[in-house]
Amino acid sequence: MPNQKQGSEQLQTLMQSGQISGxxxxxxxxxxxxxxxxRSALSTFKAKEEEIEKRKMEVKERVQAQLGRVEEETGxxxxxxxxxxxxxxxxxxxxxxxxxxxxxxxxxxxxxxxxCQKKEKEYKEALEAFNEKHKEKVQLISxxxxxxxxxxxxRLKKLDERARALKQYSE
Numbered sequence: 337m338p339n340q341k342q343g344s345e346q347l348q349t350l351m352q353s354g355q356i357s358g359x360x361x362x363x364x365x366x367x368x369x370x371x372x373x374x375r376s377a378l379s380t381f382k383a384k385e386e387e388i389e390k391r392k393m394e395v396k397e398r399v400q401a402q403l404g405r406v407e408e409e410t411g412x413x414x415x416x417x418x419x420x421x422x423x424x425x426x427x428x429x430x431x432x433x434x435x436x437x438x439x440x441x442x443x444x445x446x447x448x449x450x451x452c453q454k455k456e457k458e459y460k461e462a463l464e465a466f467n468e469k470h471k472e473k474v475q476l477i478s479x480x481x482x483x484x485x486x487x488x489x490x491r492l493k494k495l496d497e498r499a500r501a502l503k504q505y506s507e
Contacts, residue, residue: 425431 421428
């Protein structure tokens with residue numbers, strides 16, 4: 337439909353410019369000269385249409401080629417961007433991995449630290465109880481030594497008294 341509209345517009349343009357005369361014979365047919373001019377105008381019109389179509393295809397091909405180059409350049413730019421990011425911080429992935437591992441270890445350390453503090457407190461309490469019992473034992477041993485010493489003195493004293501008493505009876 338658009339081609340017919342374009343064709344009729346161009347035909348009117350040709351008629352207005354005088355390239356095609358608009359005279360019809362009385363019986364409604366074109367004269368041979370007019371017919372020749374119509375064919376010539378029609379072939380000119382078709383040639384121009386073909387030229388336009390050809391140029392359109394050339395422009396389309398150039399646009400497609402340009403789009404292909406743009407896509408290639410976009411890919412190259414993406415690769416260059418990644419390389420630049422890598423150059424900016426080549427150890428970034430390693431740093432992130434180590435940081436994540438540190439976070440995990442910190443989470444594991446917290447309950448272990450609490451357990452350690454609890455055990456340390458229990459240890460101190462047990463050590464204190466042990467030291468008190470040891471001190472008590474040392475005091476008891478000292479008291480035992482005193483008692484044994486006193487007991488020996490008393491026994492020796494009694495033994496001496498008996499030995500004197502026997503000596504007196506034997507004399």
